[in-house]
Amino acid sequence: MKDYRLILLWLFGGLLFLANLDGNMIYILDEAKNAGCAREMLEKGDLVVPTFNYELRTDKPPLHYFFMMLGYQIFGVGEFGARFFSGIFGLATCLITFLFTKRVFNKEVAFWSTLTLISSLQIIIQFHLATPDPYLIFCITATLFLFYLFICEGKKKWIYLAYLMMGLGVLAKGPVAIVIPGGVVFFFLIFTKRFKWKEIWNLNPLSGILLLLTVALPWYLAVHFKTDGAWSQGFFIEHNFQRFTAEKESHGGPFFLPAVFVFTGLMPFSVFSIQSLKLAWNKKNEALLLSLITVGLFILFFAVSRTKLPSYTAPCLPFMAIILGYYLSQLQESSKLKLSDKFSIGFFIILAIGIPVGVYFAMKAESYLAHLDYLGLYFTPLIAVGGISIFFFWKNDFSKGLLSMALTFGVASLIFFHLALPVLDKENPVAGALPLMENFDEEEVISYKRFNPSFSYYIQKPIKIYKNFSELDVKIKKSKSPIYILSVTDNIEELQSIKGAVEVFRKKDLFERKTSVVFKVEANDLASSKESDNDL
Known part of the structure; x- marks a missing residue:
């Protein structure tokens, strides 16, 4: 392995993972809610209770919020601050993949495994997003690498670091950081004929679980008591159990979809997937076996899940990259x-x-x-x-x-x-609408039924959502200043019935079914609405 290739590898990686992080708005739903939540927590000085649009958000634990808040403090509130540590964790994931494969294989396998990750467009996109997934990917990858090093070398520091990383994974996205790595370890012990009481006890499960809980449990208890159990109910029931047992937000699909996500996730080198998997299976190498089990378990787990997204299988991509990297290291030396x-x-x-x-x-x-x-x-x-x-x-x-x-x-x-x-x-409609919403920072902004979450991130003040028209009408009648109303075209007829309401903006949301609209009611038009007149 020539040193200049390694230098170019990391320059290439840095260039890609940090490419134009602030080149596009915080627009897509997940980014807007996660980045917006971190901004509000920083604004309130609250490290415990996550809120979006100043209401409790139960979707995710806080690890990524903490890093985004740090990014905001260093770079200011904006796209770069929200995404900076996502890119850093992408580089860190590649670094630990390189170091691990170099340790258990050689420099060639390390080079090709890492290059497989860096050259993947989906990986680069994944680590450009202000979401919890970059942090979970790193934590699960590190957990399983450290577990394997402990199995091979028997050094206590590796297994305790593995439990530490598992605890951070629980802070990143919850029980999945225990369930799937735990399943991988279980099957690895079975397939390597190590599933014996002595081997299990050697993993220090009691002290390891205590370390894991020391890392993760204080925040979970704090948010549980501070919200009277509301956060725990929403997170564990709605955003974990129900996502697994029922399709959420139209993110379903056939059982083989997770396998497609893994295949497309490591383009271009995943074109060698069949040969790579066959070689890894035939080699009977334990590091390759760990990678095979990790990839297989992620695919099977989310194949039976009713909700399916590319980010769900993303934590297994470093392990598929090792399988591919091992094959590529052989291929490049072929005649x-x-x-x-x-x-x-x-x-x-x-x-x-x-x-x-x-x-x-x-x-x-x-x-x-x-x-x-x-x-x-x-x-x-x-x-x-x-x-x-x-x-x-x-x-x-x-x-x-x-x-x-x-x-x-x-x-x-x-x-x-x-x-x-x-x-x-x-x-995107938010980019088009905001310049037309003059003085939105001074005038009141509300919503009727639903609105694009990106508005909340950039408006940076509460946007009250009115669920029925009569409540909206009362609000408008009582107001003595101009109001902007955010909504979608599904509600356009009701909005048009408001006396004096002027449509400021309308545009279809990027790659979504809905179309965002913005109406404005001036101060001198706030007396009544057409619907109220009809009722009289």
Whole structure:
């Protein structure tokens, strides 16, 4: 392994994980609610009770809120502060993957496993988001790496650090940080014929659980008592049990969808998935076995879950990257490509060509984005870079061919974050509406039934939601100052019936079914509404 390749690897990783973190608004629902919650906790000086739109938020535990609050204090409240530590945890996940694979395999496997992570567009996107998932991915990855090192080396520090990281994982996203790693350890002990009382006791479960609880339990108890149990009820029942047993927010899908998430999550090198999995199974290597169990358990667990999202299987991607990295380290030293490898490379070329074409047709498919069909042209360099890989493969220089594959998707990430996403971001309704809402920081802003959460993040004051029209009408009658009303077009007829209400803005939300609308009622029009007149 030449040192310059490692230097380039980490420069490449830093460039991608921190690429244009503030280049687009905090817009998508999860980001808006998580980043908004952290902003409100910082504003209140409250490290215990999470709120969004100044109402209790029970969706997630606080680890990512703490890091976002730190980001806000360092960089100011904004997109960069909200996302900075997500990018840092992405680099940290790659670093521990490199160090682990170097320790249990060699530098070559470490290089290719880490490059597999860094070159994945989905991984880079995942670690650009102001959500809890970057922190959970790191914690679960570290937990299982440390567990394996303890099994191999018997050093107590590894197992205690594993419990520590599991506790932090519980603070990141809850019971999943115990359930799935615990399942991986269980099956690993069974498959390696270590499932014996002596081996289990050697894992120090009592002192380990005590350490885990010392890390996580104080905050869970504090928020439970401070909210009279409301947070615990919402988090454990609605956002854990019900998400597993029932489809939430239309995020369902067929049972094989988690496997698709894993496959697409590590493009481009996941085109070698079948060969890599076969080699890992046949090698009978315990580190590869741990990786196989982790990937398999994540896929099976979320295959039976009724709610399915790409982020749910993301914590297994470092382990799939190890499986792929092990195979790539063998492939780059080969003298001849196998037929299966030729098919995989052919599929990669189809991907390189398909991305710009896919972007073009994706824009065309949405009428409100059809004028952005030119964004597909931004990705056409991928065809040329992908073509370079074909040249190297044809010359039997497989190492450079694989590096060209990684470069192709690295370029795709840079194009996406620096060129395409900022253009696309300007089309979101919040970006369009806020400049038209003059003096929204001074005038009252309310909502009728529902609104895009991103408004709350940028307006930075409570937005009261009115659930029925009569309550809204009373509110408007009593107000003596201008009011902005946020809603969606599902409620447009009722909003239009308000006397003096003027539609300020209307635009479809990006890649969603709803269309956001903003109405304004001036101070001199606040006497009554048409519906009230009809009632009289």
